[in-house]
Amino acid sequence: MRGISLIFATAMAALSPVLASAQTLTIYTYESFTSEWGPGPKVKAAFEKTCGCTVEYVSLADGVALLTRLKMEGGATKADIVLGLDTNLIEEAKATNLFAEHGIDTSGVTVPGGFSDPVFVPYDYGHFAVIYDTQAIKNPPKSLKELVDGNPDEKIVIEDPRTSTPGLGFIYWMRAVYGDQTPEAWKKLSRRILTVTPGWSEAYGLFTKGEAPMVLSYTTSPAYHMIAEKNDRYQAAEFSEGHPIQIEVAAMTRTENEELARSFLKFMISPDFQDIIPENNWMMPVAKTSTPLNPVFDKLVHPKITLSMAPDESAKVRKAYVDEWLAASGK
Amino acid sequence: MIEAIGERRFWVGAGGVGLTLLAGFCLAAFAMLLASAAASSWPPFAYLMRIFVFTIEQAVLSTLLSLLFALPLALAIARRPDFPGRRFVLVLMILPLGLPVLPAVFGLLEIWGRTGLVNDIGAGLGSTSRLSIYGLSGILLAHVFFNLPLAARLMLKALERVPSDEWRLAASLGFPRFSLFRFVEWPALIRVLPGIAGLIFMLCVTSFTIILTLGGGPQNSTLEVAIYQALKFEFDPARAMILSLAQLALTAVIFWLLRLFPDPEEDRRGASGRPFRPDARPVRALLLDGLTLGVFLIFVGAPVLAIVIAGLGSNLEGLAADPKFWQALRTSLTIALSAGLLATVLTYAMVRAEASLPARSAPIRLLFRFPEFMLLIPPLALGSGWFLVLLRFGMADGAGPILVVLINMGMALPFAARIIAPELATHLKRTARLSASLGISGFARFRIVDWPVMRAPLLTAFSFAAALSFGDLGAVALFGSDNFITLPSLLYASLGSYRSMDAAGLSLITGVICFLLTLPSVRLESARLGEDA
Numbered sequence: 118m119r120g121i122s123l124i125f126a127t128a129m130a131a132l133s134p135v136l137a138s139a140q141t142l143t144i145y146t147y148e149s150f151t152s153e154w155g156p157g158p159k160v161k162a163a164f165e166k167t168c169g170c171t172v173e174y175v176s177l178a179d180g181v182a183l184l185t186r187l188k189m190e191g192g193a194t195k196a197d198i199v200l201g202l203d204t205n206l207i208e209e210a211k212a213t214n215l216f217a218e219h220g221i222d223t224s225g226v227t228v229p230g231g232f233s234d235p236v237f238v239p240y241d242y243g244h245f246a247v248i249y250d251t252q253a254i255k256n257p258p259k260s261l262k263e264l265v266d267g268n269p270d271e272k273i274v275i276e277d278p279r280t281s282t283p284g285l286g287f288i289y290w291m292r293a294v295y296g297d298q299t300p301e302a303w304k305k306l307s308r309r310i311l312t313v314t315p316g317w318s319e320a321y322g323l324f325t326k327g328e329a330p331m332v333l334s335y336t337t338s339p340a341y342h343m344i345a346e347k348n349d350r351y352q353a354a355e356f357s358e359g360h361p362i363q364i365e366v367a368a369m370t371r372t373e374n375e376e377l378a379r380s381f382l383k384f385m386i387s388p389d390f391q392d393i394i395p396e397n398n399w400m401m402p403v404a405k406t407s408t409p410l411n412p413v414f415d416k417l418v419h420p421k422i423t424l425s426m427a428p429d430e431s432a433k434v435r436k437a438y439v440d441e442w443l444a445a446s447g448k
Numbered sequence: 449m450i451e452a453i454g455e456r457r458f459w460v461g462a463g464g465v466g467l468t469l470l471a472g473f474c475l476a477a478f479a480m481l482l483a484s485a486a487a488s489s490w491p492p493f494a495y496l497m498r499i500f501v502f503t504i505e506q507a508v509l510s511t512l513l514s515l516l517f518a519l520p521l522a523l524a525i526a527r528r529p530d531f532p533g534r535r536f537v538l539v540l541m542i543l544p545l546g547l548p549v550l551p552a553v554f555g556l557l558e559i560w561g562r563t564g565l566v567n568d569i570g571a572g573l574g575s576t577s578r579l580s581i582y583g584l585s586g587i588l589l590a591h592v593f594f595n596l597p598l599a600a601r602l603m604l605k606a607l608e609r610v611p612s613d614e615w616r617l618a619a620s621l622g623f624p625r626f627s628l629f630r631f632v633e634w635p636a637l638i639r640v641l642p643g644i645a646g647l648i649f650m651l652c653v654t655s656f657t658i659i660l661t662l663g664g665g666p667q668n669s670t671l672e673v674a675i676y677q678a679l680k681f682e683f684d685p686a687r688a689m690i691l692s693l694a695q696l697a698l699t700a701v702i703f704w705l706l707r708l709f710p711d712p713e714e715d716r717r718g719a720s721g722r723p724f725r726p727d728a729r730p731v732r733a734l735l736l737d738g739l740t741l742g743v744f745l746i747f748v749g750a751p752v753l754a755i756v757i758a759g760l761g762s763n764l765e766g767l768a769a770d771p772k773f774w775q776a777l778r779t780s781l782t783i784a785l786s787a788g789l790l791a792t793v794l795t796y797a798m799v800r801a802e803a804s805l806p807a808r809s810a811p812i813r814l815l816f817r818f819p820e821f822m823l824l825i826p827p828l829a830l831g832s833g834w835f836l837v838l839l840r841f842g843m844a845d846g847a848g849p850i851l852v853v854l855i856n857m858g859m860a861l862p863f864a865a866r867i868i869a870p871e872l873a874t875h876l877k878r879t880a881r882l883s884a885s886l887g888i889s890g891f892a893r894f895r896i897v898d899w900p901v902m903r904a905p906l907l908t909a910f911s912f913a914a915a916l917s918f919g920d921l922g923a924v925a926l927f928g929s930d931n932f933i934t935l936p937s938l939l940y941a942s943l944g945s946y947r948s949m950d951a952a953g954l955s956l957i958t959g960v961i962c963f964l965l966t967l968p969s970v971r972l973e974s975a976r977l978g979e980d981a
Contacts, residue, residue, distance in 0.1 A: 152941040153772055185683045189836055277660055279677040307665060312582045315660040318943040322554060325948055327563040341946045436489060443495050446666045
């Protein structure tokens, strides 16, 4: 037994997080935000410069895992700030009753389709879009209808709405365009679907491997390839019916660190934070940046029509839409 | 089994404590999850029935195919105890399971994908239609890739336990190939086949990323997908529990069917050792074995090679200069080695306890086989359940690493049991009477009689468990904090940030470490096979 407890002690010593100093702002977020290539480290450094505090991240796999964690912790949560939910999750997040109203001036925030909420503050957004490989597809679809009716030999990879938020976004998209005709449209589209992956990483990996010439991703995805890889091979297809938007939001909990948390939310919509977003989170900023964005961002698709759905409405119809998709994609 | 009463009590006690802790660990998580369950909502019944049927269909097919292809491979390698590169082949048999799933799937696609090698060759030969594996065929391909090597490895171990006298006898009787199989090899294999089949069946039932990524659409979903959806996406623990129970019941039926195989108790007592195989000499046999081995090396080796090539093309210096990488590596190694050690010790205690129990205590003996079913318990359920427990007692901070170790240990138990149990059974049968007559018991017995023989399988079980834990992502994702990153979580984070090059490098490094983790056990076993000659 002694050997085992020794191993445990070693494991503890090696792994236990460093205890934080005096005033700590604990931010719950998702992993790709805090990864060293994400905006997290830069955000931490920039905020710590002004706040005289320590920022500590707790990073979960994704926005959904973040929400689950909050549901499990309830009032015992250590989070001062929860950053990384999207508009589809807002309704459920509110139901946890953990959040406080932010009370800050968000007049500087502009999001296509508009968004304003007493609790949640947007920090970036992106439109869902079909990204295609210009070397494999000469005539990309110009509408969702063209995607559905197009050549079944040109495949697309989408994400599973049961396990991922882009997948859920696509379900709403289909429904917004096809209404009650959606099941038939699903049947038609399923001939073009190569596979339905559990998450974005799997789908995008298959796409860049060349397994399929199209993938469901974001209008901002090409920016990464153009800036970080100097490669303009992958482009977004603009659809005439419009694109659904994913707005990423943050909120403060009913924390004792109220002032500090509120000052973070203010910081979040200030240029210091917004500057970091485009080329680290590869999403669009929601407020003024101190310098103009890299010109590559002007070349991206900026949808003329934004399809958005009120959070309470999307929560209500989610299950019905997913079940409809399951039934239509069956044998 | 004949042994001193004190010794029997000790082992039954030790195994009992282990079993109780393990069962308590699982039950506490379940109880807590159910206590926190809110109203449950269910998907359509027709959908559940469909995925239930598909779960069985793909798992049965995957298991049968894996066993079918593993058989000739195990026979070929068993016939040749020392050809150059044999150790490498043995390591290659453990490697696929140690690799994180997604990079391994990407490696497979380099060969079998729409733009993979096979299609390129096909196009080069003038074929106009492209092979597409998405659907059931892709699922089966990936499952065979992961499980064929495992099956072959476990079959090979069974063949290596065949007493050397039997090989000599068969040779002196001039057995033709089929008779050798019928009277020597098959009786050894049939004892382990149900266990191997059960293990692979469980692995395929609980498969998730492969099913969705290669399955082609929701018509090919499994119960595990529904469990994951219920637990992670909708936090509906009650639904997850009921689906898990359905999965458990399904597997129980399969295990019950597997019991119809011949009685595994029958055993040979002669000493095993270097087999006497004059049947390996003819050129035809050499060609056949060479061909079998070649096909295996290409099938499993090519995707692995694709991972290696992609990894070498990445910025490895950049990774090595990154302190986060070293931190993740240290964490992963600590987790893997702790989980591996715990799984080995716990399995030994329980398997030993089961052996010490008299045959009439069959129901209690059956209890000791519980660890073999650990794969059916969703790690996500254990993790969330325990997180809630610790939260209630205000100890959730910093408990993540320990829980990850324990969950990884749990998931490695079925593998450790499949490696240790048959070896120990054979060993005890061979030595019980002699030890009893010499009056050796207690620690002396363990040190003098058991350890020298069990050392190799224990090390194999340890390295297998460590390699599995090293490549595992599942449990870590629950307890994220800024200071708790593992190599697989770093890998998935880089995939999630468009950085597929870094991910390729990390996949290679993960593979290399799994390779290194398994090497010592392979060396020890090869050495043991040689020294008995």
